[in-house]
Amino acid sequence: MARDTANTIVPAYRADLTGTRCPMTFVHAKVALDAVESGQVVELVLLEGEQIQDVPKNLKEEGHRVIGVTHKGDRYHLFVRKDGR
Amino acid sequence: MSGRGLTDEDLERYSRNILLPQVGVAGQKKLLASSALVVGAGGLGSAALSYLAAAGVGRIGIADGDRVELSNLNRQVLHGAADVGRPKVESAREAVLAINPACRVEVIGRRLTGETVRRTVRGWDVVLDAADNFPTRFIVSDACWLEEVPLVSAGVVGFQGQLLTVLPKADNPCYRCLIPEPPTDQFTATCAQAGVLGAAVGVLGSLQAVEAIKVLLGIGHGFERRLFVYNALEGKAQVLQRVKDPACALCGPKATITDVLEYRATCCPGGVCGPDGCCVPAEEPGKKRRKSARQRGRKGR
Numbered sequence: 460m461a462r463d464t465a466n467t468i469v470p471a472y473r474a475d476l477t478g479t480r481c482p483m484t485f486v487h488a489k490v491a492l493d494a495v496e497s498g499q500v501v502e503l504v505l506l507e508g509e510q511i512q513d514v515p516k517n518l519k520e521e522g523h524r525v526i527g528v529t530h531k532g533d534r535y536h537l538f539v540r541k542d543g544r
Numbered sequence: 545m546s547g548r549g550l551t552d553e554d555l556e557r558y559s560r561n562i563l564l565p566q567v568g569v570a571g572q573k574k575l576l577a578s579s580a581l582v583v584g585a586g587g588l589g590s591a592a593l594s595y596l597a598a599a600g601v602g603r604i605g606i607a608d609g610d611r612v613e614l615s616n617l618n619r620q621v622l623h624g625a626a627d628v629g630r631p632k633v634e635s636a637r638e639a640v641l642a643i644n645p646a647c648r649v650e651v652i653g654r655r656l657t658g659e660t661v662r663r664t665v666r667g668w669d670v671v672l673d674a675a676d677n678f679p680t681r682f683i684v685s686d687a688c689w690l691e692e693v694p695l696v697s698a699g700v701v702g703f704q705g706q707l708l709t710v711l712p713k714a715d716n717p718c719y720r721c722l723i724p725e726p727p728t729d730q731f732t733a734t735c736a737q738a739g740v741l742g743a744a745v746g747v748l749g750s751l752q753a754v755e756a757i758k759v760l761l762g763i764g765h766g767f768e769r770r771l772f773v774y775n776a777l778e779g780k781a782q783v784l785q786r787v788k789d790p791a792c793a794l795c796g797p798k799a800t801i802t803d804v805l806e807y808r809a810t811c812c813p814g815g816v817c818g819p820d821g822c823c824v825p826a827e828e829p830g831k832k833r834r835k836s837a838r839q840r841g842r843k844g845r
Binding site: 482483485486487489490492493520521 | 559563569570
């Protein structure tokens with residue numbers, strides 16, 4: 460279901476976080492969300508492991524909503540709606 | 545990659561602020577665009593200035609008319625042994641810029657007076673009263689109320705410190721609602737007249753920075769209706785409620801104070817406030833300044 464949702468989404472902002480390390484990964488995720496308006500979607504590219512385990516959980520805790528995830532090799536594309544609206 | 549208006553270096557330097565949900569990218573940008581004036585570059589000011597600079601407050605003012613003395617160094621950690629004899633604002637400016645070279649630092653290297661204090665506090669986003677004497681505290685708190693500038697005031701004597709915030713809105717209590725007039729000598733002791741534990745001063749100075757940052761960001765629960773009291777020796781902290789005094793001469797409905805009054809220190813009758821919060825006799829024309837009995841008595845302590 461997540462894949463179907465993600466395929467239909469055009470993100471307002473995209474950020475590749477694969478070159479970052481904790482905790483800067485989440486700092487850059489927040490920067491990406493700061494670049495869009497409430498209700499808009501950002502696409503975050505994350506690595507398998509710590510990044511994909513932690514970032515979605517932390518974004519939810521801050522009130523954002525993960526609306527889709529796609530997966531290719533060791534890279535995940537996370538689609539996040541700012542403020543969950 | 546960087547946030548709009550934040551460089552990669554900013555993101556790394558302020559990452560631990562930005563990670564806080566209550567700060568975030570927007571809050572950090574707000575801090576970088578904010579200003580704070582610290583009155584007093586002593587013990588409280590040392591801690592407060594360090595953390596304001598480290599947090600990324602973009603424009604920092606330092607007001608102090610004193611020079612660094614050896615006896616300051618047990619608590620005034622912005623200054624070092626090599627700074628003894630230098631104006632405090634100069635060594636404080638260097639120390640602040642060493643912490644964060646991106647800060648814009650403005651210094652006022654003279655004691656604030658009733659005549660100029662309103663102009664001095666005007667336009668700052670927050671003022672921190674880190675002074676060591678009541679005359680300065682009163683002119684700064686009056687000026688902040690009249691100019692509608694938020695104030696975070698703290699003081700420490702011995703092992704005991706207190707802190708409060710004044711947000712200049714009609715319903716909030718002001719500093720004078722708690723202390724209507726500068727206390728007379730029999731009830732007060734300035735830092736110069738009493739021992740003080742440097743680390744306890746650091747606690748209150750750090751707390752001033754915390755509260756100032758909360759004011760700048762508009763987050764959390766502040767001390768605008770409460771008083772924080774800390775006893776370092778007993779290891780106790782209390783939070784007391786503060787209420788508005790309907791008869792307050794500054795903020796009450798029948799306020800009589802409409803401009804800043806000049807205060808003379810009361811510890812030396814006829815004296816004026818001198819360096820480090822002590823009092824020196826008023827100089828008579830043609831006469832050389834003499835030490836007061838109190839000052840002579842302090843020698844060697």
